[in-house]
Amino acid sequence: MRIGIPRGLLYYLYKPLWEKFFAELGLEVVVSKKTTKNTLKKGIEVTVDDICLPVKIYHGHVISLKDNVDVVFIPRLVSIKNKEFICPKLMGLPDVIRANIKDLPPIIEPTVDLTSSWLGFYRAVFEVGSYFTNKNTVILKAFYKATKNFKNYTQALEKGARPDEILEGCCNLLSNKAKFKILLLGHPYNLYDPFINLNMIKKIENYGARVITPENFTETIFKTHLSKLNKPLFWTLGNKLLAAAYQLKERRDIDGVILLVSFGCGPDSLIGELIERWIRKNTDIPFVLLTIDEHSGDAGLNTRIEAFMDMIERRKAT
Ligand code: SF4
Incomplete structure (x- = not known):
């Protein structure tokens, strides 16, 4: 099964986590290509004028992926930190994308809500994993490897590398x-x-x-x-x-x-x-x-x- 990850919004923070997680679950991960004028053009065609540029571009990435994957990953990000929130545009992202883009493959849209505790993250992980397997041990193992990958990523950032350098493979x-x-x-x-x-x-x-x-x-x-x-x-x-x-x-x-x-x-x-x-x-x-x-x-x-x-x-x- 091919899962699409749009190269936009919080992709730059969480790609090493989710990509590894999906790969460990045995999925083929397809990341949309780098943003171009055409990505923006496609995004502008389906969005309202006054939405911010990053959200328009995200739409363009989803459009470029939709015919090449079986499912597309668009998390509903409510909160990534205790007692704090993410911009409302990201909370409603799967709904907005569904309303704006026709003929989409199924959207994998876990709710990530850590407002009251870190357990919200585990809930999201199991919600995603259970689309693809009913074995909790397989989900846990994939999650363990993904968090290890993510930890290496954040440690490299804290040592001075930037996400653009790491994700492009050059530091x-x-x-x-x-x-x-x-x-x-x-x-x-x-x-x-x-x-x-x-x-x-x-x-x-x-x-x-x-x-x-x-x-x-x-x-x-x-x-x-x-x-x-x-x-x-x-x-x-x-x-x-x-x-x-x-x-x-x-x-x-x-x-x-x-x-x-x-x-x-x-x-x-x-x-x-x-x-x-x-x-x-x-x-x-x-x-x-x-x-x-x-x-x-x-x-x-x-x-x-x-x-x-x-x-x-x-x-x-x-
Ligand atoms: S914080 Fe929200 S409105 Fe601002 S650029 Fe990000 S997604 Fe757009």
């Missing part, structure tokens, strides 16, 4: 040779899909910089910095960005911060504002906020990155 740790360190903040699907961000990481690293991202920080860092908030946000991904910014007060090795947000993203309109105000008030690190949508072009982005990197270069030289 190019420049940190020792880099002239600058740039913290690139944003949601994983915006940061690691080079089509969405117009190859931004490569553009920045062409200036001799190493780009680090929120995935490079440990859970301890997040906990420590979020504990300073009177009231954390509801959204896990937003909290992660805030914590990554808050640690800048204590770090002296970051030369600049770029916050990348999608036009039309509700959570980012608040989080972006909070991060920008906090960085400007509490640090003297150069900061720029870049907004992307399907009309963003290379020329505008190149100019802004060039200006930002020039400023950092001059600052470093003085």
Whole structure:
């Protein structure tokens, strides 16, 4: 049986977990190809105008997979962390996809809800596994191997590799040779899909910089910095960005911060504002906020990155 995994949204965080799990259950895993103009075009054709760019692109990935697989995996992500939530667009994703795309194969849509406890994750795993086998031991064994794979992935990220490097099979740790360190903040699907961000990481690293991202920080860092908030946000991904910014007060090795947000993203309109105000008030690190949508072009982005990197270069030289 062939199971399709769309290369979008939280694929960049959880691919090593689910891909291994399905492979251990004996399924053939088909990941949709890298995002192209055509992926976006297909997504735009079936979605409403004002939905965010990453969700449009996700639709395009599902369309590109649907005729080549027997089932497609679209989890309903409610919460991936205790007492926190994921953006509502991901909570309703299987329903939205079903409403927008015709002639879909069956959707495997476990509800991942860890709001009250980690048991929610085990429930999701057994829900998925039981589509393919009625043997709990087979599910458990597959799950064990998948979590081991996932742990290796997160450990590599914490040591400095980025998801884009690992998932593309090349790990190019420049940190020792880099002239600058740039913290690139944003949601994983915006940061690691080079089509969405117009190859931004490569553009920045062409200036001799190493780009680090929120995935490079440990859970301890997040906990420590979020504990300073009177009231954390509801959204896990937003909290992660805030914590990554808050640690800048204590770090002296970051030369600049770029916050990348999608036009039309509700959570980012608040989080972006909070991060920008906090960085400007509490640090003297150069900061720029870049907004992307399907009309963003290379020329505008190149100019802004060039200006930002020039400023950092001059600052470093003085
Ligand atoms: S957090 Fe923003 S970018 Fe992400 S799915 Fe929700 S609205 Fe879209």
